[in-house]
Amino acid sequence: xxxxxxxxxxxxxxxxxxxxxxxxxxxxxxxxxxxxxxxxxxxxxxxxxxxxxxxxxxxxxxxxxxxxxxxxxxxxxxxxxxxxxxxxxxxxxxxxxxxxxxxxxxxxxxxxxxxxxxxxxxxxxxxxxxxxxxxxxxxxxxxxxxxxxxxxxxxxxxxxxxxxxxxxxxxxxxxxxxxxxxxxxxxxxxxxxxxxxxxxxxxxxxxxxxxxxxxxxxxxxxxxxxxxxxxxxxxxxxxxxxxxxxxxxxxxxxxxxxxxxxxxxxxxxxxxxxxxxxxxxxxxxxxxxxxxxxxxxxxxxxxxxxxxxxxxxxxxxxxxxxxxxxxxxxxxxxxxxxxxxxxxxxxxxxxxxxxxxxxxxxxxxxxxxxxxxxxxxxxxxxxxxxxxxxxxxxxxxxxxxxxxxxxxxxxxxxxxxxxxxxxxxxxxxxxxxxxxxxxxxxxxxxxxxxxxxxxxxxxxxxxxxxxxxxxxxxxxxxxxxxxxxxxxxxxxxxxxxxxxxxxxxxxxxxxxxxxxxxxxxxxxxxxxxxxxxxxxxxxxxxxxxxxxxxxxxxxxxxxxxxxxxxxxxxx
Numbered sequence: 159x160x161x162x163x164x165x166x167x168x169x170x171x172x173x174x175x176x177x178x179x180x181x182x183x184x185x186x187x188x189x190x191x192x193x194x195x196x197x198x199x200x201x202x203x204x205x206x207x208x209x210x211x212x213x214x215x216x217x218x219x220x221x222x223x224x225x226x227x228x229x230x231x232x233x234x235x236x237x238x239x240x241x242x243x244x245x246x247x248x249x250x251x252x253x254x255x256x257x258x259x260x261x262x263x264x265x266x267x268x269x270x271x272x273x274x275x276x277x278x279x280x281x282x283x284x285x286x287x288x289x290x291x292x293x294x295x296x297x298x299x300x301x302x303x304x305x306x307x308x309x310x311x312x313x314x315x316x317x318x319x320x321x322x323x324x325x326x327x328x329x330x331x332x333x334x335x336x337x338x339x340x341x342x343x344x345x346x347x348x349x350x351x352x353x354x355x356x357x358x359x360x361x362x363x364x365x366x367x368x369x370x371x372x373x374x375x376x377x378x379x380x381x382x383x384x385x386x387x388x389x390x391x392x393x394x395x396x397x398x399x400x401x402x403x404x405x406x407x408x409x410x411x412x413x414x415x416x417x418x419x420x421x422x423x424x425x426x427x428x429x430x431x432x433x434x435x436x437x438x439x440x441x442x443x444x445x446x447x448x449x450x451x452x453x454x455x456x457x458x459x460x461x462x463x464x465x466x467x468x469x470x471x472x473x474x475x476x477x478x479x480x481x482x483x484x485x486x487x488x489x490x491x492x493x494x495x496x497x498x499x500x501x502x503x504x505x506x507x508x509x510x511x512x513x514x515x516x517x518x519x520x521x522x523x524x525x526x527x528x529x530x531x532x533x534x535x536x537x538x539x540x541x542x543x544x545x546x547x548x549x550x551x552x553x554x555x556x557x558x559x560x561x562x563x564x565x566x567x568x569x570x571x572x573x574x575x576x577x578x579x580x581x582x583x584x585x586x587x588x589x590x591x592x593x594x595x596x597x598x599x600x601x602x603x604x605x606x607x608x609x610x611x612x613x614x615x616x617x618x619x620x621x622x623x624x625x626x627x628x629x630x631x632x633x634x635x636x637x638x639x640x641x642x643x644x645x646x647x648x649x650x651x652x653x654x655x656x657x658x659x660x661x662x663x664x665x666x667x668x669x670x671x672x673x674x675x676x677x678x679x680x681x682x683x684x685x686x687x688x689x690x691x692x693x694x695x696x697x698x699x700x701x702x703x704x705x706x707x708x709x710x711x712x713x714x715x716x717x718x719x720x721x722x723x724x725x726x727x728x729x
Contacts, residue, residue: 349725355650357684357716359657359695361677363644367637367699371669376627379620382582382606385525386628389533389599390701391667394628402508402522403605406576407450407474408584409516409523411531412497414467414541414574417482419500421463423540429463432485441477449517450474454554465553467541471574472550473558476515483514490514504530519580525603528586532573532601536588545572562587563618568626571599575614583607583617589625594634594664598704602628631668637675637699638663644697644710645677647684651723656713657694663708665699675699677710687718 319325376395378384383398423429434455442453452475455461461469461478469478483493490513497511506527512520535541544550546565551557561577564570564587571588584605591598602624609616638644640661646654665673679695688694692712699706719727 346725349727350721352724352727354686354719354724357647357649357686359645359647359677359679359684361645361675361697362656363638363642363675363677363697365675366672367635367665367675368672369633369635369667369669373670374631374668377623379604379607381608382604383525384602384604384624385529386600386602386624387529387533388628388632388666388668388704389536389601390704391598391671391673394600394631394668396526398525398606400508400524400526402510402524404519404578404581405516405521405523405528405584405605406578406581407476407516408528408574408576408586408603409497409511409514409521410470410474410479410576411528411535411574411586412500412511413479413482413493413514414471415531415535416493416496416500417463417467417486418538418541420486423463423467423538425540425543427464427540431460431462432466432481434459434461435481435484437484438477438481441480442475444477449476451477452552454552454556459553461553464540464544468544468547468550469552469558470515471541471545471572472547472560474561474575476517479515480513501527501531504534506530516576517578519578525605528603528605529601532586532588532603533599535573536571536599536601542571542588545574546570547572561614561618563615564589564622564625568622569629570625573601575617577614577617581606583609583613583615585617585621587621587625589629591629591632593632593666596634596664596666596704596706598632598666600625600628600632632666633668634664634666636662637665637673638697638708643713644675645695647694647712647716649686649716649719651719651727653717653719653723655716657710658713659697660693660709660711663697663699663706665706666704673699674701685716688712688716690714692716 374395376386376397378395378397383396383400383403385396385400386394388394421429434457436457439455439457441449442451442455445451445453450473452469452473455478466478466482469475470482480490483490487493487496493514494511497514498509501509501511506523509523509527510521512518545560545562547560548565549557549559560572561575562570562572562585565572569589569591571590573586573588576584582605584603584607586601586603588599588601590600602621604617604621604624607613607617607620638659641658643656643658645657647657648654667673676698677695678698684694685692690712693709694712695710697708697710
């Protein structure tokens, strides 16, 4: 209990000599009684010093400051000091101050210090300064940031609700729902502005058509080798072993092909002028030694390209063939190299050229290889206009017969004869026939024909039989009717529109033949929106000049992709 009376002032100021006992405090604990007030004339306690008093440490003696009165004389006060070291009275006490060192007001009022309390945070731990404020503690030891909900709970004085699976799920829904909605909006906009895919055309009809019946057999001779084909349709029949043999002047067919490739000639045109050189004039006199030549030309004369081609294809003039080689490639050797390179390009695997005229026996080929070349030559109408002539008149007025006696009968088109005692009679020939509005071409070759009377007449005779038999085999067949669905247009968005043939499709062939059908868009881009009947492609049967082509059109309207189609588009 507090004492009933205050201690005498003299007793409170009594200095202590010697070492302080464990229960006593230092002179710093001296203070005036609560009701005692300093007079105006009395100087402040801090300015007074004792006259003489024995102390253990000179710096340990100071005059205790006067403290304000307190209700309880036994209340412990903690003396605060200003930054300059002067003691100041505390206006209020924090929790840390209330737990600071106990200062007794009377020397006989000594109490057992309270047991130290466990600090609530590291700043109140033993050994830490008791007078540090919260801001000072934060600077000395930063605290980790608190979660937003916990901070809100502190501000509102409301503790955060306990974490539960439902609360976690609701919180995640609230966070992710706006993000998902935003992503969906961005996705929808991107789908709307994406470029539409180009519609594609595909065929739904059968890709081939087969003619009824078995494979044909042509009336081949009993010697040599032969091969027969229809342009764009393939092989009709063949006989004999397809091995390289001398072909004589049939080699000039390649000479004509190379000249026309470098200097195309249209129907009715004469082409560039070619000057006769001294060698061409000199070689023209070799007819006396059994060569076929154009002996009416002189050095300085002019031959048009058309006349030069006629000279090598009808009278089979060797001197003009060599002249064309020099004119085309600069030399005969360079021209022969081009002949062999072109043979490789055309797939003539068993063909070798050693001269532009075919006079040498080392120029060899097969009937199959020569038919490949013949199918290219019939694509030059200006050349066919020459080779189908029964005779030709040169610039001097001299007439020359065509050794191909198949022309001008049975639709024969020529192409080139060749004969020597070693090569026998050889003939590369072509013919055409109109079938259901299609001009169908056939090309054949027969090599190695010998006869006691005339090898050239013999090869013409057997070749005519094969040519006529082949033309008789040709027939037409309606393989697609007008309005039949042959394909469809895919808009790339999951919708298809059928396409139909705009008229009947007729193919040319023979028994046992299988022809190929192909549907193309003609290299044009199909629109995303079109009405029924719009032309969108072509149906083709066969290859080369014998091709049959029919336009195809939309069976119904091609609708533009809808909003839903664009939104749900994946690819």
